[in-house]
Amino acid sequence: MKNRNFFWFILPSLITMLLFIALPIVSVVVQSLHIEHEAVLNEVENCGPFGCKKELIINVDETKRLKLEKPLGEFNGFKTYTNRNHLAFEEIKLAWSQSESITQFISTSLNLPFYRALAFTLTYTFVVTPFVLFFGFLIALGVNSLPKQMKGPTIFVSLLPMIVTPLIGSLILFWMIDAQGIIGSILQRIFDDPNLSLKASPTLTWIMLMVYGVWHSSPFAFIVFYAGLQTVPSDTIEAAMIDGATRWERTKYVVLPHLMPLTIFILLIQLMDNFRVFEPIVGFSAQANATSLSWIIYNDISNNEDQFFGSAGATSVLTIIGISVLLIPVLIRTWREFNRKVV
Amino acid sequence: MSNIAHRRSPLLNIIIWGLVLIWIIAASFPFFWTLWGSLKVQGDFFSKADWTNAITGVRTQIETGGAFTGNGYFGAWVTKSFWEAAINTGIIVFSVVVISLTLGTLGGYALARSGKRYAFYLLMLALIFRAMPHITLVSGYLLPFFEWNLWGHLPTAIIVMVAINQPFTLWMLHSFFLNIPKDLDESAMVDGCTRFQAFRHVIIPVMWPGVVTTGLFSFLLAYNDFTVTATLLSQSNQTMVPKIASFLGTTQTEGNVMFAVAAVVSATAPLFVLILFFQRQIVSGLTAGAVKG
Numbered sequence: 001m002k003n004r005n006f007f008w009f010i011l012p013s014l015i016t017m018l019l020f021i022a023l024p025i026v027s028v029v030v031q032s033l034h035i036e037h038e039a040v041l042n043e044v045e046n047c048g049p050f051g052c053k054k055e056l057i058i059n060v061d062e063t064k065r066l067k068l069e070k071p072l073g074e075f076n077g078f079k080t081y082t083n084r085n086h087l088a089f090e091e092i093k094l095a096w097s098q099s100e101s102i103t104q105f106i107s108t109s110l111n112l113p114f115y116r117a118l119a120f121t122l123t124y125t126f127v128v129t130p131f132v133l134f135f136g137f138l139i140a141l142g143v144n145s146l147p148k149q150m151k152g153p154t155i156f157v158s159l160l161p162m163i164v165t166p167l168i169g170s171l172i173l174f175w176m177i178d179a180q181g182i183i184g185s186i187l188q189r190i191f192d193d194p195n196l197s198l199k200a201s202p203t204l205t206w207i208m209l210m211v212y213g214v215w216h217s218s219p220f221a222f223i224v225f226y227a228g229l230q231t232v233p234s235d236t237i238e239a240a241m242i243d244g245a246t247r248w249e250r251t252k253y254v255v256l257p258h259l260m261p262l263t264i265f266i267l268l269i270q271l272m273d274n275f276r277v278f279e280p281i282v283g284f285s286a287q288a289n290a291t292s293l294s295w296i297i298y299n300d301i302s303n304n305e306d307q308f309f310g311s312a313g314a315t316s317v318l319t320i321i322g323i324s325v326l327l328i329p330v331l332i333r334t335w336r337e338f339n340r341k342v343v
Numbered sequence: 344m345s346n347i348a349h350r351r352s353p354l355l356n357i358i359i360w361g362l363v364l365i366w367i368i369a370a371s372f373p374f375f376w377t378l379w380g381s382l383k384v385q386g387d388f389f390s391k392a393d394w395t396n397a398i399t400g401v402r403t404q405i406e407t408g409g410a411f412t413g414n415g416y417f418g419a420w421v422t423k424s425f426w427e428a429a430i431n432t433g434i435i436v437f438s439v440v441v442i443s444l445t446l447g448t449l450g451g452y453a454l455a456r457s458g459k460r461y462a463f464y465l466l467m468l469a470l471i472f473r474a475m476p477h478i479t480l481v482s483g484y485l486l487p488f489f490e491w492n493l494w495g496h497l498p499t500a501i502i503v504m505v506a507i508n509q510p511f512t513l514w515m516l517h518s519f520f521l522n523i524p525k526d527l528d529e530s531a532m533v534d535g536c537t538r539f540q541a542f543r544h545v546i547i548p549v550m551w552p553g554v555v556t557t558g559l560f561s562f563l564l565a566y567n568d569f570t571v572t573a574t575l576l577s578q579s580n581q582t583m584v585p586k587i588a589s590f591l592g593t594t595q596t597e598g599n600v601m602f603a604v605a606a607v608v609s610a611t612a613p614l615f616v617l618i619l620f621f622q623r624q625i626v627s628g629l630t631a632g633a634v635k636g
Contacts, residue, residue, distance in 0.1 A: 001456045001457045002538070005538040005539075006453045006457050006459070009450060009542075010453045010454070012445075012446045012449060013446040013450030013509055014465075016502065016506040016509055017509050017510065019506065020480070020502065020503050020505075021472045021475060021506055021507070021510075022472075023483070024479075024480045025475070025479075025480070025483060027486070028480075028482060071489070072486070138362065139366050141359075142359045142363040145351070145359055146359075152622070154363065154367060156619070156622055157371045158366070158367075159618050160370055160374055160618070161370050163563060164374075164567075164614060165566065165567040165569070165584055165610065166567060167569045167584050167587065168587065168607050168611060171587070171591075171603070172374065172607060173373060175388070175389070175600075176373060176377075178389060180389035180391055181388075182376065182397065185390075185393075185394040215369065219370070220629065223626055223629045223630065224629055247355075272473065272474045278476075278569075279570075282588060285591070294476050294478045297478045297482050298570070300482070301482050301485055301574060302573070302574060309486050312482040313483075316482050316483070319479050320479055327474055331467075331471070335467060338463065338466075338467075339463075
């Protein structure tokens with residue numbers, strides 16, 4: 001294809017991506033270096049029957065004017081990044097010097113909002129992703145060995161958790177595990193504890209969110225693996241059988257290597273999607289016990305009265321850095337493989 | 344293939360059947376339970392006394408006189424005007440699908456036929472864009488959108504979702520176009536067509552299976568979105584998902600939870616129908632990206 005033709009064909013798509021994906025990233029970086037104006041304070045002398053008092057009063061008009069003039073706020077450098085709500089260098093240093101043991105240091109750091117969210121996001125990503133791969137593979141093996149007329153309905157049912165709106169899916173589960181819902185009250189009966197509530201304890205909340213994550217994403221891995229199983233070369237399987245390989249050995253040495261590229265694909269998509277975990281936290285109203293990076297950004301900007309663009313920007317930049325670090329190994333692999341194919 | 348060699352031991356059979364059965368229940372039961380519960384009153388679906396009330400519907404009998412009630416649906420759709428949100432969702436979803444497919448087919452076709460180095464770089468860039476958490480992008484939009492008075496309108500949300508959707512659409516359509524033989528459009532160009540005429544008269548008639556599959560996924564992205572619609576739309580332009588989330592803020596009032604339950608069921612129904620009709624396309628779409636690279 002001629003360069004000129006290529007340019008015109010790709011142009012509309014490229015423009016939207018540059019305007020609404022690349023530019024916002026720049027905007028986020030700029031925002032993160034600024035901070036909202038402080039309210040303009042005027043000193044007013046207030047005289048009453050008991051003498052005069054000096055008071056500080058917020059000058060509403062002046063504050064508004066300042067906000068209109070420079071909506072970005074004032075330049076703040078990297079101070080937003082290092083403040084208590086983000087990387088919190090001061091607090092970390094303090095915790096380091098005051099803590100007697102490493103566990104105490106960690107638990108102090110995890111009380112800081114950014115580190116708390118980071119800890120949950122990473123735990124979620126690294127727990128849910130392997131489980132999704134494992135369950136997806138297991139279900140694929142199971143469904144693959146069902147009789148033919150059973151496969152269609154099974155796949156239909158399996159698609160449901162994946163395709164349902166994440167917020168709605170988490171709400172559906174949330175109502176079931178409610179202390180007055182079906183799963184919640186059955187659990188209370190099993191453990192014989194009428195006060196058992198999955199929402200109250202942080203550990204249970206984390207587990208609940210991750211169970212939801214696995215439930216939601218396993219179908220994706222299942223479908224991809226299932227399609228891969230259809231293309232396993234039967235010659236190789238038969239050859240392995242003639243050589244006396246057991247079912248387990250055939251799975252391990254023939255099927256699994258065949259599915260390796262698919263595993264990388266699922267891994268890539270899952271890392272991206274799990275790192276941005278957000279809707280379940282809203283759906284399960286879990287913010288008291290679990291917050292994610294996406295959630296704290298949302299929390300900064302969702303309030304219509306007070307929006308903290310600087311703070312949201314800084315967290316966004318840190319999140320983008322996080323996802324880049326996470327994906328670099330997988331991206332490099334995709335890059336190499338793709339390169340090989342093209343050349 | 345010999346069946347004897349493939350025969351499984353009974354134990355393995357039991358394990359497989361058990362596993363699949365557990366999965367089927369885990370995947371489908373929550374939906375049927377919620378559908379059932381949406382036809383009851385709150386006192387049954389969230390029963391303080393006994394969870395089996397949700398099945399027998401004791402309170403529903405007492406409060407409404409029937410075993411089932413449509414109060415939740417009436418409350419959500421009529422009292423709380425859920426229909427407005429449904430219309431907004433319809434507009435957004437339709438526009439996002441049409442626009443992203445138009446841009447995506449042009450771009451995907453170019454990427455599939457280019458063969459140049461920069462096409463590969465563009466695909467890699469799209470993959471990196473795909474990785475960006477949506478909320479980070481949204482936090483970049485808000486301030487400029489406020490400044491230019493773009494915030495709150497449906498078209499703004501539509502174009503933003505089209506853009507967020509582009510990387511995925513490009514990848515998917517690119518891999519579909521790779522499967523259409525090059526000779527087809529090249530022979531048209533030998534016969535004197537320009538590149539665009541070749542695309543228009545030769546490629547467009549044969550591209551529909553790929554476009555339908557990609558369209559399904561664009562539909563899902565727009566329909567399921569919470570991040571963009573919840574932050575970029577004003578109250579009057581709200582779509583279904585943020586609307587459901589806003590029902591929850593007022594759960595203290597008796598009955599409002601049931602509005603949310605009914606709304607949830609209503610919003611899930613179209614997805615159900617979608618799988619019913621397009622199961623094959625969804626499955627092939629999920630695997631297209633993976634199997635073909």
